[in-house]
Amino acid sequence: MPAIDTLHSFVNTWECDENDHLNVQFYFAKIDEADRQFRFLTGLSDAVVGVRRVRHVRYHGELFAAALITVRSSVAFDGPHVLSVVHEMIDASNGRLAATVLDGYAPQPKAAKDLRKRFADVDAPMPEMAAPRSFDAPAAATTDTADVLLKAGALSVNRATVMPRDCTAEGRAEDRFLLNCFTDGAPHLWERTAMTRAWLEKNDYGRVAMEMKLSYGTVLKAGTPVQVMSGFTGVSKKTFSFRHHLFDSAAGRLAAVMDVTALVMDLEARKAVPLSDAARADITRLQLKP
Template sequence: MASLETLLSFVNTWECDENDHLNVQFYFSKFEEADRQFRMMTGFSEALVGARRVRHVRYHAELVAASLITVKSYVAFDGPHMLSVVHEMIEGSTGEVCATAIDGYTPNPSSAKQLRTRFKDVEENISKNAIPRGVSASPFSGKPTAEDLIKNGAMVTGRATVLPRHLNAEQKAEDTFALSCFSDAAAHIWERTPMNTAWLDENEYGRVALEQKLSWISPLKHGDMIQVVSTLTSVQDNTFTIRHHLFESRTKRLAAVCDQVSLSMDLNSRKAVPMAEDVRSALVALQS
């Protein structure tokens, strides 16, 4: 049986952003629905494998309004985690893989043989497309405080409140909420760089994420207020990496962290824009 078809969906115009393609929060929303369906179809649950440690998404091709979406999901034991559930998002009319997600789990090692047997009908070797590239596969493990991050050059980039529409069946904030906060926060980081709004508008460029790794540290519930604290963590030839930290505002506890690989895209050619040396130098100076 191998991979299962876990989602048949569609890109609505209201899910697209200023770049006229599907916003990252809705990629995560669709992967979350595919995962719910996969669990129902297979009996996969956290009671068997523990809590999900990380969801690692790579974006391979744009999905635009009216695109058909199919997601296929399977279990992999040869990935970067002890056990991974892999979701492949495919454009339904062309068959092109547009995005991949790895959900990483660390079950008890003594249960490995049992899990292989239980999920052998939905096991595949992990696809090369899904393998992490721009950020490490490991879940976030630090214990930063907002105060320390800000002292070291990070900035507050967002504030929000968890509302009923952001909750899942377990009454916890979904990935989509966190990603919507991080998506909005990224623009405030970009604004501190030479690639600010004026530069983007003048050149008809857009802000794009290539890869995102979400690690939940502690849950959020209805009514929780949050702030996002973001920082630049690395600069490559044409890309740079942002780390977003989501804190619950009242208790100041860390709730989630997202590492994001970003670049600028020419909105006419739909191709990556090479990074000029002066821009790279300015980004390096902002790292903390």
Template sequence: MPALESLVSFVNSWECDENAHLNVQFYFARFETADAHFRTLVGLPASLRPGARHVRYHAELAEGDLVRAESCVVTEGPLAPGVVHTLLELSTGKVIATAWDAYHASAAESLRGVAQTADAAADVDPRLCGPRGVTAPVPGAISREHLLASGGFVSTRGIIHPADTDADGCAQQRALVGYFSDGASVVWERSGVTKELINSLGYGRVAVEMRLTRFDRFRAGDLVEQISGLVQINERTLWFRHHQFEARTGRLVTIGDAVGLAMDLTTRKAVRFPADAIAGAPILGERAG
């Protein structure tokens, strides 16, 4: 059976960022909404949750664009067991972004049962929906102290407001990715691809891939301390990692991986980083996982 429609939406001007396109946090918001509708459509139990959400950004969305999403269960191939959500431009059907919700192997039988009962399985192309730049396993438990001693730095301090939480009182992914997005600017600055540099060149800094892995949940009133660092850098892309801790307790809640690149804001095409700008960029991955 084809994937099920799980979202119909519209891009508001206030959801767009300095690059004049939909900010990453609002892609995650739409994938959360699509997942909620898909769960209702197919009867996916609330107790069955993925360990990570892996998002690929294939094209841009701008103010006023119409979007829809299709969702399906994946029971075969490298993305199984999982659920894939595909965000499409409503008028043209162009693929804008994909989200692969990766479930633990122990969920395979349950997902297969849901797929059979609701006829909700579909074939997906792992080259389109699967990991491309973020391929390494998520590091295990790691402390703030170890990260800071290994070259990490605080990129964001924030708080989870009641408006940031879902019906269960847990922080929505949109809020977490919003802090990833804010902290990314600090990472870019430290990498050498500074705001001053990109403004002088007419470039923007954009994400093309993200992975959100949850170990725990934030709730309203929790303080977010985000420690970030570079994992890998080459002439065109930069891979960085955010670790979100609850500041009072030191509890690791979320790890966010992101691959970013520089984009010419006139042509909307990817460009190489100036070699002299990134030559001395410090790599966290060599020392802290």
């Protein structure tokens, strides 16, 4: 069966960042709304399939102010998880694929047959474009402590507090809040390398994420103070990767882990530029130690 439309939306100017395109936190916010609609339309719930373990996002094209957005959603049983929900975000004005989202669930394998029947109307083959590329599909472990990460070379890059406005109707912090913490913290990590703000502005370059993997740990509620600790995890000719760890500061527990593959983009040509030798050397030097 084909995927079903779960969102018709629009890119507002205030949702765009310094690169003049939709900020990643609002990609997540729009996907969250599509997911809520998908759950309403299909009956998918935590009681039926368990909690979401991981959300894997690949960015395929930029969305600029005034872009029309359509999201199509489906269930896939041929993906890397026992049950996957796939969201495809489309630029509705030209039909171009903007992003794919793969949500991973782990219901009991013996329940798969019943789940196939339950979701037969929205069961579709997983699109190849949604398959993880930079990172393994399973959720990352959420057992590290702050002390372990400090010894591995992680840096504290963000502190924030979960406010009621940041929470879902069920009282849990939204993904948009997590992404806001990560994206506000990431520049502090970049600044430790040759890719400083001054260098980016001088060359008219921007910071761009290509792929993200969000693994969930403990639930965050309103009033919870949080801290993000981050470090680099790899580098190649044009791309590099880093990992954010978001802690519940009061409890000392890891609430979420975000893996990111990023690049430097020429904002005039809208193309990736090779990393300098200095940037690669800095990233290698600052990589998290095992």
